[in-house]
Structures are given as C-alpha cells and as structure tokens.
Amino acid sequence: MSDIKNPAPQSPPTANSLSIEVLNGFTTEQRNDASYDIDSKNSLQIVSIINNEDKKVPLAVEKILPEIAALVDDIVIAFKKGGRLFYIGAGTSGRLGVLDASECPPTYGAEPEMVQGLIAGGSEALTKSIESAEDRIEEGVSELKKLNLNKKDVLVGITASGQAPYVLGALEYAQNLGTVTGAISCNKDSKTFDYVKHRLYVNVGPEVVTGSTRMKSGTAQKLILNMLSTASMIRMGKVYKNLMVDLKPVNHKLVLRSIRLIKEVTGCTEETARDALEQSDKQLKAAIVMVLLKTNLEKAEKMLKDADGHISKIIESGVNR
Numbered sequence: 001m002s003d004i005k006n007p008a009p010q011s012p013p014t015a016n017s018l019s020i021e022v023l024n025g026f027t028t029e030q031r032n033d034a035s036y037d038i039d040s041k042n043s044l045q046i047v048s049i050i051n052n053e054d055k056k057v058p059l060a061v062e063k064i065l066p067e068i069a070a071l072v073d074d075i076v077i078a079f080k081k082g083g084r085l086f087y088i089g090a091g092t093s094g095r096l097g098v099l100d101a102s103e104c105p106p107t108y109g110a111e112p113e114m115v116q117g118l119i120a121g122g123s124e125a126l127t128k129s130i131e132s133a134e135d136r137i138e139e140g141v142s143e144l145k146k147l148n149l150n151k152k153d154v155l156v157g158i159t160a161s162g163q164a165p166y167v168l169g170a171l172e173y174a175q176n177l178g179t180v181t182g183a184i185s186c187n188k189d190s191k192t193f194d195y196v197k198h199r200l201y202v203n204v205g206p207e208v209v210t211g212s213t214r215m216k217s218g219t220a221q222k223l224i225l226n227m228l229s230t231a232s233m234i235r236m237g238k239v240y241k242n243l244m245v246d247l248k249p250v251n252h253k254l255v256l257r258s259i260r261l262i263k264e265v266t267g268c269t270e271e272t273a274r275d276a277l278e279q280s281d282k283q284l285k286a287a288i289v290m291v292l293l294k295t296n297l298e299k300a301e302k303m304l305k306d307a308d309g310h311i312s313k314i315i316e317s318g319v320n321r
Helices: 020-024 043-054 056-062 065-080 091-108 122-126 131-135 137-146 165-177 191-195 216-235 252-266 270-279 284-293 297-306 311-319
Strands: 085-089 115-119 154-158 180-185 198-201
Touching: 043 056, 043 216, 056 065, 056 216, 065 085, 065 154, 065 180, 065 198, 065 216, 085 091, 085 137, 085 165, 085 216, 091 115, 091 122, 091 154, 091 216, 115 122, 115 137, 131 165, 137 165, 154 165, 154 216, 165 180, 165 191, 180 191, 180 216, 191 198, 252 270, 252 284, 270 284, 284 297, 284 311, 297 311
Parallel strands: 085 115, 085 154, 154 180, 180 198
Antiparallel strands: none
C-alpha cells in the first residue's frame, strides 16, 4: 500500500512555487549510482544498465495495485453514470495520456468522448516539445471548462515530479467542482497529491539519466494507464473472456479480426460469422450474441442492454434458466 497520507489543505498552486532547493529533494531529480559513469561505457554496457533499471518499474507498480484498483472502481462508477475519464499532463506525461485515450475507441468501441487526454500546449505539443506550456496554470482549467467537466467525471493528473502548474491548476479546479480526482507521480512529495482523492505514488527511483523522466517514470505511467483503461473497459463489459469483443471494425484488418473473434467465441463457420457481422451493422458483440443464441439483432441488442453489455451475463442467464 502507498505511504502517502492525507495532506493538510494547501494554498493554490503558482508557477513560481518551485525553487532549486525544492527541486533538489525530488526523487526524480536524484542521481542514480548504477549509471553514475554511464558516459564511459560501451553500447552493450549502456543498454544493460538501462535494462536493469527498467526491470524495477513493474515491481514498483505492483506495490500500489490496491490504489490503482480503487481508482478503477471510481472510473467504472463514473462511466455507468454517463461520466467521462480525463487524463491531463505536460510533456511525456501528457503524450502518454493522449495515447491511452486515443486507443480506447478502436480497441473497445468506446465513444471518443468517453476517455480524453489533455496535454499542455495542445495538439502541437504531441509532436513538438513546448516545455513552457506546463507553467500555464489557467490553460488546463480553461480546457476543462470548454469540455464541461462535472461531478460525474474523473480527472487523472499525470506528472512525474508532480509539480506542473498546468496539471495542479486543473486538479484544484476539478476538486472544487466535486469531481473525482487522481494523480500518478514518481515523487513522494508530489504537489498533485494535495488535490486528489486517489494518490498513485510509484517509486521507480532515480532515472538512468538524471531527471530524464521519459524513461522509468514514463514506463511506470504507461503501465498504470494501461491498467486504468483496460480494467475499466473490462468492467464495462467490453471484453469477453480475454477477447476484444467490442472493437470497431473500421479497417480491413479489424473486420478480419472481428470475423475471427465471432468464430472463436461461437465455433461457427467463417461464412456465418461474416453474415452475422453484416446483419449486426458491424456491432461485434451483437453479432456474437446473434450467433450464440440464434436470434436477431433487435433481441441481441436488448439482451446486451439488460446485461450491461456483458456477454458472460447473457450466457450465464441462459444456462441458469
């Protein structure tokens, strides 16, 4: 379990609150003994040092699994109420949030609004470094206002050091709205933890290259984001067994994958699978239910609605009749 305690109320974040003395105390700014003289090593030695440090990341994430699961529970509650999940970050952290959000529609058939990623500096910052953007406190708040953030939603701040004013301002705004908030940080003294319900402190230790948080910190953030979105989508019925049964077949490869999944789940022929996918308007879950229960699209859609989208519940109810 995390050793982060509930903090005392803090003053609002400002762009000038960070000093060299404070920076010196960050875990993410410490020097790593294992890589102290890495510049004198050959290529194999360098990549070996990096690899050995990377091995520590999943173990650090493992230590906060209960905290991650608690945040997943609140995300699921939000989704069931029609709420949304927002990620917000700057630099590498922001890019990882946008990446995770952008993968949800094709993988799980989620509406684009269901999971959204915000990055300091906007879309330009996805491909170009805009380091000054993280100091713009009001920008994150402005973006959330445009998106009508409300109590039904969840906002997760992502920042390795936990000090980006862009993220802090957004979290404070969300907290004041009554929105469920969470933060992922690799610094025990992260300021983000002052403004959130869910504090995900992942202690990956000092980076191989001091302060280069795109490395171990970024890897930890990616692993956690994978868990948040994947576990939430599974809980929402978008996976049957371990199959992506709610994907959107928007290209040739995904159409073939959908046909293969229908065959995999139902044991039907390829021809039957193709016909079901076509008759279901390419709704993969509905196609599976149509084949499994030999029913039409209207009845399949009703069954899925009654079962909160879970194919397993439909099958279980059929067995127990």
